[in-house]
Amino acid sequence: MINIQHYLKPKEQSDYANYVAKRLAHIEAGTHCWMRIFRTQRLIDFKAGQESFPEIDHVIVYEDPFDMEAPVRVCRPQPMCVHQLLFGGVHAPIEAHLEHKLLMINSDGSGDVVAKFEADEYAKRHDVISQHVVDYRRVHDEVMQALSYEKAIEWIMMKDVPYLVWANNGGQNRRKFAIADRSAIPHDCSQRNAWRLGGFHND
Amino acid sequence: MANKEVADLTPADPLTGGEALHVVQSGNSRETTAGAVSRSGLGAVNADIIPDTDSARDLGDVTKPWALAHIDEVRATNFANPGGSKSVGADYVVDGVAKSWCKFSMNGSHSITESMNVSSITDISLGNARLTHSVSFSSTDSSIPVGSAANTISNPSDQIVSCVADAASSTVYEVFDSGTTHREYDLNHAIVHGELA
Numbered sequence: 375m376i377n378i379q380h381y382l383k384p385k386e387q388s389d390y391a392n393y394v395a396k397r398l399a400h401i402e403a404g405t406h407c408w409m410r411i412f413r414t415q416r417l418i419d420f421k422a423g424q425e426s427f428p429e430i431d432h433v434i435v436y437e438d439p440f441d442m443e444a445p446v447r448v449c450r451p452q453p454m455c456v457h458q459l460l461f462g463g464v465h466a467p468i469e470a471h472l473e474h475k476l477l478m479i480n481s482d483g484s485g486d487v488v489a490k491f492e493a494d495e496y497a498k499r500h501d502v503i504s505q506h507v508v509d510y511r512r513v514h515d516e517v518m519q520a521l522s523y524e525k526a527i528e529w530i531m532m533k534d535v536p537y538l539v540w541a542n543n544g545g546q547n548r549r550k551f552a553i554a555d556r557s558a559i560p561h562d563c564s565q566r567n568a569w570r571l572g573g574f575h576n577d
Numbered sequence: 578m579a580n581k582e583v584a585d586l587t588p589a590d591p592l593t594g595g596e597a598l599h600v601v602q603s604g605n606s607r608e609t610t611a612g613a614v615s616r617s618g619l620g621a622v623n624a625d626i627i628p629d630t631d632s633a634r635d636l637g638d639v640t641k642p643w644a645l646a647h648i649d650e651v652r653a654t655n656f657a658n659p660g661g662s663k664s665v666g667a668d669y670v671v672d673g674v675a676k677s678w679c680k681f682s683m684n685g686s687h688s689i690t691e692s693m694n695v696s697s698i699t700d701i702s703l704g705n706a707r708l709t710h711s712v713s714f715s716s717t718d719s720s721i722p723v724g725s726a727a728n729t730i731s732n733p734s735d736q737i738v739s740c741v742a743d744a745a746s747s748t749v750y751e752v753f754d755s756g757t758t759h760r761e762y763d764l765n766h767a768i769v770h771g772e773l774a
Binding site for chain 1: 676684687688689692693694695696697698699700701702703709711712713714715716717718744745746747761773774
């Protein structure tokens with residue numbers, strides 16, 4: 375579990391909660407989400423007093439839902455994003471990300487509007503040449519309160535890992551992903567393209 | 578003036594600086610002039626906020642710019658240098674700001690050194706990574722300057738980087754050696770320009 379207090383000098387810790395609450399009070403629902411991220415990033419950077427945060431302890435290892443023979447993918451949550459989720463008041467609920475609408479333009483000139491969580495599967499069945507976001511209001515209008523570390527990792531997985539991997543196990547009994555300890559990932563990449571999910575344990 | 582409220586008085590003409598004013602200093606009544614007040618800085622503001630002789634609603638001028646302003650939001654048509662000889666429309670400035678950037682290592686750890694608006698980095702396969710944005714871009718039409726160096730900034734080698742927005746919310750980043758073999762290097766960066774969703 376990451377605690378922002380660990381990164382503060384002792385004299386900063388006493389008034390830290392009030393300081394954050396006061397600053398975040400200016401970040402209201404309806405503010406462009408990018409502005410919320412930008413303002414909070416500066417705040418966290420300043421209070422942390424160091425150049426960057428340590429890596430997050432867990433990674434999400436998952437199979438390509440469309441190519442069983444492909445090497446596993448390793449999704450590493452970005453430390454600052456995790457800290458923003460732990461702070462609260464920055465990001466939108468995962469439903470806002472998954473359900474926002476995309477206009478998919480195909481090479482034959484046709485197009486369809488699909489929800490974000492359907493986009494990966496659509497792109498596999500069509501020759502998509504571009505995506506255009508047509509409705510992103512909920513991401514700006516809705517703001518979550520602080521999440522636990524576990525919920526923050528889950529939020530990033532649901533946003534950044536294809537829906538078919540984690541939703542209902544892709545309709546299969548076998549799990550297609552694992553939340554693994556970062557130390558389980560080999561540093562030697564000479565056999566990178568031979569990595570398979572069975573080599574990683576669920577945390 | 579006796580028995581009149583200030584609001585009952587005839588409005589003054591534009592001030593010339595010589596008008597006598599009553600001020601209170603340290604509890605004592607003193608006399609000063611409008612010009613003295615202006616020179617102290619207060620009048621200079623008022624004189625230029627209100628349209629002056631050139632009918633322009635200016636704040637300060639080239640020789641007397643405002644030193645510092647604290648403003649929650651600036652809404653401007655153009656940005657220009659002090660002399661006004663160079664300018665650019667505010668839309669170009671706003672649209673031209675990098676909305677996402679990331680410096681990361683692909684070699685083993687796939688760790689992010691510094692980033693903005695990135696929620697995760699996914700190691701897809703050897704020399705192939707995906708950066709996912711916290712806030713999506715409006716389309717896949719974003720522009721992405723990229724770079725990669727082998728191990729140190731003083732030892733760049735001849736790698737080739739391919740980068741494309743594979744979705745409005747993510748960017749795929751591939752690195753090859755001088756041929757067609759995927760490689761993983763320590764120093765990589767991507768900066769994404771474009772319109773946010």
